[in-house]
Amino acid sequence: MEEQEPRQERAACEPKEAPEESVALRFQRGFLAGKRLRDLPWEDLEQILKNSEDSSPLLTVLQKHESMGAEPLEQLYEAIGDVLNTEETTQCYKSYLLPSGDAITLCESVAIISRGTTGLVTWDAGLYLAEWALENSAVFCNRSVLELGSGTGLTGIAISKACRPRTYTFSDHHECVLQQLSENIRLNGLFLPPETRGHGVAKQEICEAELPGSQGPEITIAELDWNLVTKDRLAELQSPDVVIAADVVYDPELTQSLIGILQKLSSCNGDGEAPEVYIACTIRNPDTYCRFQTELGKVGIRWQVVPSPQKKLFSYDQHANITILRLHV
Numbered sequence: 001m002e003e004q005e006p007r008q009e010r011a012a013c014e015p016k017e018a019p020e021e022s023v024a025l026r027f028q029r030g031f032l033a034g035k036r037l038r039d040l041p042w043e044d045l046e047q048i049l050k051n052s053e054d055s056s057p058l059l060t061v062l063q064k065h066e067s068m069g070a071e072p073l074e075q076l077y078e079a080i081g082d083v084l085n086t087e088e089t090t091q092c093y094k095s096y097l098l099p100s101g102d103a104i105t106l107c108e109s110v111a112i113i114s115r116g117t118t119g120l121v122t123w124d125a126g127l128y129l130a131e132w133a134l135e136n137s138a139v140f141c142n143r144s145v146l147e148l149g150s151g152t153g154l155t156g157i158a159i160s161k162a163c164r165p166r167t168y169t170f171s172d173h174h175e176c177v178l179q180q181l182s183e184n185i186r187l188n189g190l191f192l193p194p195e196t197r198g199h200g201v202a203k204q205e206i207c208e209a210e211l212p213g214s215q216g217p218e219i220t221i222a223e224l225d226w227n228l229v230t231k232d233r234l235a236e237l238q239s240p241d242v243v244i245a246a247d248v249v250y251d252p253e254l255t256q257s258l259i260g261i262l263q264k265l266s267s268c269n270g271d272g273e274a275p276e277v278y279i280a281c282t283i284r285n286p287d288t289y290c291r292f293q294t295e296l297g298k299v300g301i302r303w304q305v306v307p308s309p310q311k312k313l314f315s316y317d318q319h320a321n322i323t324i325l326r327l328h329v
């Protein structure tokens with residue numbers, strides 16, 4: 001098993017951004033990704049303002065405000081009141097900036113679990129796997145990729161936009177997730193053909209589309225339930241060179257069926273070569289993670305930890321314990 005390199009040590013080798021720029025960028029990313037106000041880097045901002053030698057306009061305003069002992073603006077109170085009185089929404093739009101400056105915008109649920117599924121929000125491991133993919137685009141370039149448990153689609157949309165795969169198959173088992181996924185793919189310019197619009201993703205239906213001008217990969221959305229999937233069903237899909245999944249190791253029952261589909265995939269590739277498999281795991285409960293590894297061992301699947309992405313591109317919990325396993329199926 002390879003040792004994971006600490007992310008901070010690697011970051012130290014990179015060109016340094018001015019602290020103001022880095023904080024401004026973190027505010028921008030956090031704001032676009034719909035972070036709660038209290039999760040934005042206020043303390044770092046305060047530190048910069050305190051250390052700043054030139055009196056920035058913001059600092060001047062703050063100092064003036066403090067020295068006058070002025071009441072906060074009435075309009076501010078009104079605006080807060082409006083926000084508090086607004087009816088709760090169940091969905092929101094979040095944007096994730098890619099290094100190219102392009103943004104991925106996703107419609108997501110505001111609750112982490114809704115309609116009986118975890119698949120309507122983007123999870124930290126999905127963002128982490130996208131960061132890793134963008135730094136390791138050769139793994140995906142000109143290859144056929146199958147993603148299991150795609151959820152809202154962040155990882156796959158990032159790979160489709162930035163890593164030039166030949167084909168990309170998104171998959172999930174939950175009807176609402178498939179519907180949301182399909183809308184998000186369309187929202188980000190990866191179009192589905194007109195005949196599939198309106199009736200969404202019906203059971204067992206596969207939607208295929210090429211991007212205008214054949215610039216991007218051939219996109220497929222497939223309903224795949226790891227518990228029910230058969231080898232024949234997998235044979236209907238583009239045989240994958242690479243299989244990925246993020247945050248799918250959280251329930252011991254689920255890991256059994258996940259391992260089951262990986263075994264089926266190992267034997268149904270047209271050219272007889274097993275696909276490369278990468279699974280990003282958030283380790284919430286070490287027992288669940290260890291059990292996954294034990295179960296892999298029982299069926300003879302070897303695994304190794306791949307080095308962490310060096311650069312943090314997206315805004316998510318910095319303390320989340322996430323690791324990517326490469327499985328040799």
Ligand SMILES: C[S@@+](CC[C@H](N)C(=O)[O-])C[C@H]1O[C@@H](n2cnc3c(N)ncnc32)[C@H](O)[C@@H]1O
Binds near residue numbers: 117171225246
């Ligand atoms: C925690 S979410 C992760 C979603 C996405 N990969 C991410 O990282 O944001 C787990 C995903 O696995 C899917 N899933 C759970 N059980 C599944 C099964 N038996 N077959 C297929 N997908 C499943 C869920 O619908 C959900 O989209």
